[in-house]
Amino acid sequence: MLADMIESIAKILFIFGMNIGFFAPVLGWVERKQSAVMQDRIGANRADIFGFTVIGLFHSIADAIKVLTKEDFIPTGANKFFHTAAPFISLVPAIVTFCVIPFGGRYTLFGHDVNLVISDLDVGLLFIFAFSSLATYGAVLGGWSSNNNWSLIGGLRASAQMLSYEVAMGLTIIGVLMVYGSLKLTEIGVMQENFFRWGIFMQPLGFVLFLTCAIAENKRAPFDVPEAESEIVAGYFTEYSGMKFVMFWMGEFLEIVTISGIVTTLFFGAWHLPFITDQMLLSFFQFAGSNGASILAMLVNIATFFIKVIFFIWMQMTIRWTLPRFRYDQVMKLCWKMILPLSLINIFITGLVFLR
Amino acid sequence: MQLLIFYILAFGAVISALLMVTSKKPVSSAMSLIATMVFLAGLYVLLDAHLIAALQLIVYAGAIMVLFLFVIMLLNVDEKEGRMAGNTILLQFGAILAIGLVFIMMVSLVKSGGTLLVFGEGADQFGTTKAVGKLLFTEYLLPFEIASVLLLAAIVGAVILAKRRIDDPDQKERIIPGHKG
Incomplete structure (x- = not known):
């Protein structure tokens, strides 16, 4: 009982520390530095502590101080309650969804069974969809409650876009569910121990469609029409400043991490190294005793998972700074006239293969 | 707890x-x-x-x-729009209906002795995706299919209501290929 509690607390602290303490601030820096490198600029390099700049990493700290001391502005005529609630509504789902994504397998440590996922739900994947669909309200309410026409247009765009891509995203992963026969993310992870059973080989089309939908759902370029700077100032968060603005921004970055986690779990073998089964890993570390072998295997698996996650974060960042923004009608057309039919075809073909 | x-x-x-x-x-x-x-x-x-x-x-x-x-x-x-303030007869009818429903539910709750759920075989499987799916596609297949057909009819109706009519002169310029309205 006590061991279970310690295990749960350790896992929660690890994931929260990783997401809020590491990924959120560092991604803010990566976003700037990578864009600078890709556009042949130098990028953030001024913040220093005793003359050390560490390639601009201290800008994360400077940003935090700036944001915390900034005026919290609410425009006249705005709905105060919803204006304050909107950033929370968009941040909380981004934090919560990571708790069903497994970041490692099952290990026996000192006679205690450790399952490296915060909450091993039977409906794991649906849980993620449920909460990411609630995130829509953050953008919609933020746009509506600001009493600003640009914000309202941004909110309207966000609601239609996120709703449409949610529908398509749900259909793109049906193929994966048919292949693995489970909604439980840990089970899907276990079934990808064999390299040739990875999701990317079983469902290549599903992967491309899912990643597209996920980026659109996260409202990042090339799908950032709800906040299109050149048309509607900053869209739904035009009237936000200080901490509340940063909450929208953190929600976006945490969603990048979550998307990478889902992609890794569904399509890229979760915590498994290619061609190496769990048994091989354990026997390789046998020199450290059975507990030591478990711990070492666990560390290797966690590292594997997060390296894959970081790769997909990098990929999303690269896409974001490579492609120009779509026009709004193109965004909707892509969803309803291309991705939706393609994912239906994908489901149909998967079904045919299974019937054969 | x-x-x-x-x-x-x-x-x-x-x-x-x-x-x-x-x-x-x-x-x-x-x-x-x-x-x-x-x-x-x-x-x-x-x-x-x-x-x-x-x-x-x-x-x-x-x-x-x-x-x-x-x-x-x-x-x-x-x-100010869309209030039902003046329509008292409808309101009264609705209130009576709602109270009646609550009453019926309470009576059935008391009669059943407080237990509504009867767990049969596989009680530990209750509520899982697999269990619900199996029930839907075996025992309750007919109601499930009827609901699907109903939804399909609704979808077709929505498409017909929303689609642009080609012979409508007001909307003709909006469907010229290449022209974005």
Whole structure:
């Protein structure tokens, strides 16, 4: 009982520390530095502590101080309650969804069974969809409650876009569910121990469609029409400043991490190294005793998972700074006239293969 | 512990439902309805129906209510519009109907002795995706298919209502290829 509690607390602290303490601030820096490198600029390099700049990493700290001391502005005529609630509504789902994504397998440590996922739900994947669909309200309410026409247009765009891509995203992963026969993310992870059973080989089309939908759902370029700077100032968060603005921004970055986690779990073998089964890993570390072998295997698996996650974060960042923004009608057309039919075809073909 | 969570969720559901009816702004009403649905999803989780809870959040709270909000915001509905204040006969009828329903439910609850759920075989499987799916596609296949056909009819109706008519002169210039309206 006590061991279970310690295990749960350790896992929660690890994931929260990783997401809020590491990924959120560092991604803010990566976003700037990578864009600078890709556009042949130098990028953030001024913040220093005793003359050390560490390639601009201290800008994360400077940003935090700036944001915390900034005026919290609410425009006249705005709905105060919803204006304050909107950033929370968009941040909380981004934090919560990571708790069903497994970041490692099952290990026996000192006679205690450790399952490296915060909450091993039977409906794991649906849980993620449920909460990411609630995130829509953050953008919609933020746009509506600001009493600003640009914000309202941004909110309207966000609601239609996120709703449409949610529908398509749900259909793109049906193929994966048919292949693995489970909604439980840990089970899907276990079934990808064999390299040739990875999701990317079983469902290549599903992967491309899912990643597209996920980026659109996260409202990042090339799908950032709800906040299109050149048309509607900053869209739904035009009237936000200080901490509340940063909450929208953190929600976006945490969603990048979550998307990478889902992609890794569904399509890229979760915590498994290619061609190496769990048994091989354990026997390789046998020199450290059975507990030591478990711990070492666990560390290797966690590292594997997060390296894959970081790769997909990098990929999303690269896409974001490579492609120009779509026009709004193109965004909707892509969803309803291309991705939706393609994912239906994908489901149909998967079904045919299974019937054969 | 479970009872405490139940009370929190139940009170939250009732209070947000009352707020939905009493609040004057359409957006506040819609948000209260969403809160009610989230609390109801929590109640489903307490009843071990995880799948239903997730679907409640995805379909009702996540999709349908976003459309509600979208329409409210798009039309910019004023708080004065759409009140049912004058229609007292209808209100009275509705109130009687609602009270009658609550009464019927209470009677059946008391009669059943407080236990509504009867767990048969595979009680530990109750509420899982597999169990619900199997029931849907074997025992309740006919109602399931009828509901699907109903939804299909609704979809076809929506498409017919929303599509542009080619022979409509007002909209003719909007369907010229390459021209973006």
